[in-house]
Amino acid sequence: MSLSWYEASARQRVAALLDAGSFEEFVGPEQRAMSPHLPLFDLPRAFDDGIVVGRGRLDGRAVYLAAQEGRFMGGAFGEVHGAKLVGLLRAALTETPDAVLILFDTGGVRLQEANAGETAIAETMRAIADLRRAGIPVVGLVGGRAGCFGGGGLIAGTCSRLAVSEGGRISVSGPEVIETNKGAEEFDSKDRALVWRTMGGKHRRLTGGADVFCDDTVAAFRAAALDLVGRAPAFDLATLEAEQARLEARIARFGDCRDATAIWARLGVNDPAGVPALSAADFDGLVAGLEGTTHDAR
Amino acid sequence: MTLAEILASLFPEGHSVNVADGLITGHGPLDGRDLSVVGVDGDTPLGIEGALTLSAAVLATVRAGGAAPILVLVDSDSQRMSRRDELLGLNECLAHLAKALLLADAQGHPTIGLIYGHSAAGAFIATALATRVLVALPGANPSVMDLPSVARVTKLPLEKLETMAKSTPVFAPGLDNMVQAGAVQAVLDPVQPLGPQIAALITDLPRQDDRDALGKARGGRPVAHDIAARVVEAARA
Numbered sequence: 001m002s003l004s005w006y007e008a009s010a011r012q013r014v015a016a017l018l019d020a021g022s023f024e025e026f027v028g029p030e031q032r033a034m035s036p037h038l039p040l041f042d043l044p045r046a047f048d049d050g051i052v053v054g055r056g057r058l059d060g061r062a063v064y065l066a067a068q069e070g071r072f073m074g075g076a077f078g079e080v081h082g083a084k085l086v087g088l089l090r091a092a093l094t095e096t097p098d099a100v101l102i103l104f105d106t107g108g109v110r111l112q113e114a115n116a117g118e119t120a121i122a123e124t125m126r127a128i129a130d131l132r133r134a135g136i137p138v139v140g141l142v143g144g145r146a147g148c149f150g151g152g153g154l155i156a157g158t159c160s161r162l163a164v165s166e167g168g169r170i171s172v173s174g175p176e177v178i179e180t181n182k183g184a185e186e187f188d189s190k191d192r193a194l195v196w197r198t199m200g201g202k203h204r205r206l207t208g209g210a211d212v213f214c215d216d217t218v219a220a221f222r223a224a225a226l227d228l229v230g231r232a233p234a235f236d237l238a239t240l241e242a243e244q245a246r247l248e249a250r251i252a253r254f255g256d257c258r259d260a261t262a263i264w265a266r267l268g269v270n271d272p273a274g275v276p277a278l279s280a281a282d283f284d285g286l287v288a289g290l291e292g293t294t295h296d297a298r
Numbered sequence: 299m300t301l302a303e304i305l306a307s308l309f310p311e312g313h314s315v316n317v318a319d320g321l322i323t324g325h326g327p328l329d330g331r332d333l334s335v336v337g338v339d340g341d342t343p344l345g346i347e348g349a350l351t352l353s354a355a356v357l358a359t360v361r362a363g364g365a366a367p368i369l370v371l372v373d374s375d376s377q378r379m380s381r382r383d384e385l386l387g388l389n390e391c392l393a394h395l396a397k398a399l400l401l402a403d404a405q406g407h408p409t410i411g412l413i414y415g416h417s418a419a420g421a422f423i424a425t426a427l428a429t430r431v432l433v434a435l436p437g438a439n440p441s442v443m444d445l446p447s448v449a450r451v452t453k454l455p456l457e458k459l460e461t462m463a464k465s466t467p468v469f470a471p472g473l474d475n476m477v478q479a480g481a482v483q484a485v486l487d488p489v490q491p492l493g494p495q496i497a498a499l500i501t502d503l504p505r506q507d508d509r510d511a512l513g514k515a516r517g518g519r520p521v522a523h524d525i526a527a528r529v530v531e532a533a534r535a
Binding site for chain 1 (some may be wrong): 470
């Protein structure tokens with residue numbers, strides 16, 4: 001259970017996250033549901049199109065689960081990939097499991113199938129809203145090598161709760177996209193420390209973009225998932241008005257900060273430069289001692 | 299059509315729709331009831347402040363109760379690409395706007411998207427694509443990414459992509475391709491008054507998300523509908 005989440009494949013994560021032997025896959029690789037479009041680009045296909053969907057047990061609870069494979073096409077949303085996730089969420093609405101887990105590992109839309117991927121992301125967000133309205137928590141786990149970018153970042157922002165590790169970067173425009181469009185002086189994508197402290201798990205947890213920061217192990221993500229499925233917010237006007245106030249307050253308080261370390265200092269962190277090196281336990285201790293780091297509304 | 303022409307066609311009796319910093323908010327009378335209008339004009343990129351301005355307007359309509367429809371007018375750039383926007387949680391702000399529209403729809407406010415210009419990527423997902431039904435005006439240009447950028451990322455020659463784009467709607471930018479993918483339900487007639495066309499959409503809203511079925515019927519997304527259905531079937535077995 002000390003298996004690294006970042007290093008593990010999607011299938012390894014699923015097997016180790018759920019109760020042993022409980023996973024049942026839907027439309028698995030033996031069915032060869034592959035992209036009809038990648039051959040046009042002379043690109044190899046995957047038997048699962050880079051996503052595993054199915055159901056299993058999490059400490060006895062019935063869960064539906066989707067896991068993206070960041071090592072195939074950057075975990076990007078192609079037509080089949082997206083449709084498997086949408087199908088899983090629609091199935092969950094009628095089969096009513098105790099929770100749905102999404103194991104993000106994605107660069108966003110697969111450009112070779114861009115229109116299908118973009119539309120699938122919109123369908124996914126609608127389906128998540130439907131599930132949350134029905135009282136079924138949708139929990140996102142972010143810690144894969146492809147991070148959670150583009151439309152993946154918007155889907156993450158639609159989930160009831162999020163757990164993220166140090167490697168779990170969350171943003172809309174990725175570092176390379178910002179650099180390509182706006183120049184290296186706006187964002188130097190090769191500056192790994194800058195990427196981590198701007199989009200990484202600790203910054204998201206400190207400022208309210210995630211609910212739990214966890215170690216890069218499957219065991220830590222399992223504990224986080226169990227914690228979060230039990231405290232999902234309602235999807236109603238009160239929650240969204242509270243989220244509106246939370247996001248407006250963040251911009252008012254930190255809108256003039258150029259760097260994450262300036263935000264952390266303003267939050268009351270004594271040694272902002274030391275935050276990236278903190279272990280999860282020490283980081284949790286730091287968060288517990290700060291005011292205004294509980295962010296329930298999402 | 300320009301925004302001014304659209305508003306004049308929608309609201310011949312006048313309206314209170316304003317544009318500030320490229321963000322559209324306001325109201326107008328449609329078919330004897332109040333229509334709430336939000337959106338983005340002038341190819342403006344959507345950043346954290348803009349998303350929260352629009353979501354506040356949507357939530358105000360929900361808070362007011364009733365069943366006022368919400369029209370989302372879109373001529374935007376992509377999401378605003380900057381270090382500051384990402385530092386302050388652009389993914390949360392764009393998702394929040396989409397959630398506000400999804401909540402409004404779930405609470406009985408019909409949501410209609412109308413794209414009349416450009417839109418792309420995260421800005422498109424958070425606005426037009428988060429409505430119950432999305433329509434377009436001729437000349438609209440939705441995209442995920444322009445072809446030169448696609449060429450850069452996929453490392454394929456632009457000329458090859460341009461040739462492929464003619465026969466493969468699944469990756470190419472443009473309104474026709476988004477219609478074929480099922481993302482855009484219909485293209486309105488700019489010569490006819492828009493009010494009755496929008497009112498007809500509200501009367502005949504799709505009951506569920508049928509975009510993948512449209513994509514299959516139109517050929518732009520050939521397998522998504524059946525794959526999703528197979529997953530649902532497997533879960534029921």
